[in-house]
Amino acid sequence: MAILDIKQLTKTYGNGELALDRVDITVDVPEVVALLGLSGSGKSTLLRCVNRLVEPTSGTVMLDGTDIGKLNPSALRRARARMGMIFQEFNLIDRLTVLENVLSGTLGVTPTWRGILRAFPRDAIKRALDICERVGILDHVTKRADQLSGGQRQRVGIARALMQSPRILLVDEPTSSLDPKIGREVMGLLAAIAREAGVPMIVSVHDVFLAKSYSDRIIGLQAGSIIFDQRTSDVEADSLDRIYQAAS
């Protein structure tokens, strides 16, 4: 059984814009899949259709045999609790500490009163600290999130997603708000962590170099359609060129 099975996924926004057009993707093994395409090619929409932050217009998304589209709100929250998402703008809660931000990743499975009182189980705090150490922010756990640099903030975002013990990582333009050097570090960390955790990671990027350096497989998107889906080692220059044709 495939880990992730997307069939005929289509999304039309309210303004009539066709963001995804009958997309099929199957992920059978834990691998790093790069979604490559220009802005507006549907990368973010595709990621958000997997956890239904964006409601698909038609088509199915199966994760570990569960049809995500058929879940009621509380079942959807339970399913989302096992999907780690990482964002371009980090989406941290600025006024809370790094540790609180990391622990907020468990809010899907922690009773709300524990979240309010900050009474997280001891083993959750222990795990949060271990994860902070792994992503290199252990020295900053008591600082407020808005006191960190961009690269450190994205590491907090990664830690928060790992805190969910995710079955899949959905990563949306993780390096677009960072400078190139920090971006490569963050991308390398993400790829390493996905492999350590043994989970698939779908990461949208618009930088060909990052896609080729850190992924096992590249899916090219153009105007909501898949134009190629290949092992990274097999991707040829002209298929990459086709993605950027629209721009030239």
Next chain:
Amino acid sequence: MPASDQILLSNPLRDPRTIVRRYLAIAAGLLLISWMVKDVVIDEVDWKRLGGTAELLKTLSYFVPDWTFFPQIVRPLLETLLMAFWGTLLAVCLAMPVAFMAARNITPHRWVTYPIGRALIVLSRSTHEVIFALIYVAALGLGPLPGILALASRSLGFVAKTTAEAIENVNRGPIEAMEAAGASPLAVFLYAVMPQVMPAFAGNVIFSLEINLRRASILGLVGAGGIGYVFAEAMQSLQYDRVGTIVIGLIGLVVAGEFISNRVRARIL
């Protein structure tokens, strides 16, 4: 001729029509101001009755504070402070559900609850605290309770409006992240919305407390408790030295209030 030269020739920054309109507007403004000065300041003030400098100083001397009266205003001053405190606290409690209804992005219903929230805010903000106090005194009798209710009714609108605006301006990012992690709606609100709203909310509550302290000091004029009642009594019995004491006491209270609220605000923000 190049296009830029043509623009240069027509000189868009000094278009004659714009200039004429601007000078006409200034002239109209000056005319209006001079009419107001003539009507209110020149015609309506009885300059003869004001008398000379000596007479002015003599009148002022009536207000030299009588410090033996001070012990008698300590309790009313304290009552004024407590009225401001309870009035603000009550306003904050009542403003929470109103702000929730009046924030466009979280209101339960666009055509039912949103207009109700907005209407309550307008009602509260457009009615003077003395009007509220008169209504509550008529309903509940004299004393600080109608004053507290009047202050609460008056500042409810301000607290609810600024809180609703803060909720409308929250950054969607953290909300999206909490939803993506499977957090419940309550947890999303407490983790992603509240921390963003808190600084503005706390600042506005402190600001309301400061204003309510000033408002509380006059509500006694209509029998709604606080220092205003003592003030009205002294004024009516022409005991201007007592009025002077009360004014000094009030200034002290307001300045102390402002000092403390500035300290607290610097701490929070």
